[in-house]
Amino acid sequence: CVNVPFGQIVRFAPDGAASVALAYEGEPNGLARNDEGTLFLCDYKHGVLRVDGSEVVPIATRFRLEHFKGVNDLVFAANGDLYFTDQGESDIVDRTGRVYRLSRDGKLDLVARDLPSPNGLALVENDAVLLVAVTRANAIWLAPLIGGAVGRLGAFIQLSGGVGPDGMAVDVFGRIAVAHLGLGAVWVFDPHGERLYRVRSCRGRATTNVAFDPRDPCELYITEAESGSI
Numbered sequence: 001c002v003n004v005p006f007g008q009i010v011r012f013a014p015d016g017a018a019s020v021a022l023a024y025e026g027e028p029n030g031l032a033r034n035d036e037g038t039l040f041l042c043d044y045k046h047g048v049l050r051v052d053g054s055e056v057v058p059i060a061t062r063f064r065l066e067h068f069k070g071v072n073d074l075v076f077a078a079n080g081d082l083y084f085t086d087q088g089e090s091d092i093v094d095r096t097g098r099v100y101r102l103s104r105d106g107k108l109d110l111v112a113r114d115l116p117s118p119n120g121l122a123l124v125e126n127d128a129v130l131l132v133a134v135t136r137a138n139a140i141w142l143a144p145l146i147g148g149a150v151g152r153l154g155a156f157i158q159l160s161g162g163v164g165p166d167g168m169a170v171d172v173f174g175r176i177a178v179a180h181l182g183l184g185a186v187w188v189f190d191p192h193g194e195r196l197y198r199v200r201s202c203r204g205r206a207t208t209n210v211a212f213d214p215r216d217p218c219e220l221y222i223t224e225a226e227s228g229s230i
Contacts, residue, residue, distance in 0.1 A: 001031065001209075001223060001230065002028040002029060002030075002031050002041070003028075004027055004028060004029060004044075005027070006023070007023055007024050007025055007026045007027065007028060008020050008021075008022065008023045008028075009021045009022040009023075009028065009031070009039070009041075009051070012230065022051060022054060022056070024055075024056050026041075026043045026044075026045050026046050026049070026056065027043055027044040027045045028041045028042070028043050028049075029041070029042045029043065029044055029071070029072050029073065030042035030071070030072055030073035030074045030084065030085075031074075032074050032075060032076055032082075033076075034076050034080060034082070035076070035078070035080065038050060038051065039051040040059075040074060040076075040082065041056065042071040042072055042073055042074050042084055042085075043056075043071065044070045044071065044072075046058055046061065047059075047060050047061035047062070047068055047071055048060040048061075048071055048074065048082070048084055048102065059102070059106075060084075060100070060102055060108055063098075063100065063108060063110060068086045068088070069086050069087065069088025069089070069090065069096065069097070069098075070086065070087055070088035070089070071084055071085065071086050071087070072084075072085045072086070072087040072118070072119055072120075073085050073119055073120045073121055073133075073167060074121065075121040075122060075123055077123055077127045078126075078127055079104065079127070080103075080104035081101055081102070081103050081104060082101065082102040082103075083099060083100070083101050083102075083111065083121050083123070083130060084099070084100055084102070084121070085097065085098070085099055085100075085118040085119055085120075085121060085132070086098040086099070086100060086118070087117055087118055087119055087135075090115065090116060090117045090118075090136070091116055091117050091136040092116045092117075092136045092137065093116075094116075095114045095115060095116045096113075096114065097113075097114075097115035097116060097117050097118040097134075098110060098111075098112065098113045098115065098118065099111045099112040099113075099115065099118055099121070099130070099132060099143075109148075111130070111143070111149075111150050112132070112143060112150055112153060115132065115134055115141075116134055116135075116136040116137050117134060117135040117136035117137070117164070118132050118133070118134055118135075119132075119133040119134070119135045119164075119165065119166050119167070120132075120133035120165065120166055120167040120168040120178075120179070120209070121133070121168065122168040122169065122170050122176060123170070124170055124174065124176070124191065125191075127145070128144065128145055129142060129143065129144055129145065130142075130143040130145055130150070131143075131156060131168060131176065133164070133165035133166060133167070133168055133178065134164070134165070135163060135164035135165060135166060135181065136163075136164055137164065138158070138159045138160060138161075138162075138163075138164040138165070139155050139156075139157060139158050139159060139164075139165070140155075140156045140157040140159075140165055140168070140176075140178065140193075141153055141154065141155055141156060142154055142155070142156035156193050157178070157189060157193045159178075159180060159187070161180075161182075161183050162180050162181055162182030162183030162184075162185075162205070163181040163182035163183075164180070164181060164182070165178045165179065165180055165181070166178075166179045166180070166181040166207070166208045166209060167179045167208055167209030167210050167223075168210065169210045169211050169212050169220070170212075171212045171217050171218075172212075172217045173217065174190070174191035175188055175189065175190060175191070175196065176188070176189045176190075176191070176193075177210045177212070177220055178210075179207040179208055179209055179210050179222065179223075180207060181206060181207060181208055182205055182206065183205060183207070184200060184201035184203075184204065184205035184206075184207055184224075185198050185199060185200055185201065185207060186198070186199040186201075186207055186210055186220070186222055187199075199220070199222070201222070201224050203224045203226065203227040203229045204224050204225070204226025204227040204229075205226060206224055206225040206226035206227075207222055207223070207224055208223050208224070208225045209222070209223045210222050210223075
């Protein structure tokens with residue numbers, strides 16, 4: 001996981017013992033591995049980074065001549081394309097958040113724009129649909145991916161209370177786990193968006209991200225930022 005204010009990537013052993021895997025001058029947020037096991041970061045200060053041993057290498061720092069607002073989270077498609085959100089300080093009034101795609105060959109495309117605080121991402125339906133957690137709209141939006149472009153963007157799940165959805169993860173059954181920031185909960189929805197479960201935080205209310213254990217599809221890890229807990 002990332003330790004944002006200290007610019008760290010922290011590794012946890014199965015017994016819970018923690019060690020710093022990497023420390024650098026930055027503000028890491030989203031974290032993901034590609035199919036080759038290489039680690040990639042969304043860093044609020046530096047853009048999208050690749051971890052190369054004990055160093056971080058910038059791979060996307062601006063779109064054309066424009067610097068990013070503040071990248072937040074990322075997800076890989078099966079073909080190696082990388083989708084990431086550029087949230088910055090966008091909100092329901094300042095609708096300037098964006099979603100980008102960095103293709104495996106290095107081409108950077110703008111996928112969606114004018115979003116009120118795009119945050120977590122998930123790919124569903126064999127990577128044919130991109131889900132975007134739009135925090136300040138308190139909703140999950142759905143973006144069909146058609147021929148490399150986004151079809152008609154629309155609301156998929158509307159939440160209430162708290163601040164809004166943050167990180168997301170999808171299990172092997174297609175169920176979607178959504179960390180609801182400010183509500184101290186993780187919601188689990190079926191592939192059609194019907195609510196199945198609520199997981200209540202046993203710590204604070206700042207549930208920020210989720211990850212399923214690839215060895216056990218029914219085991220979910222949750223980060224809670226208020227108490228600094230997993």
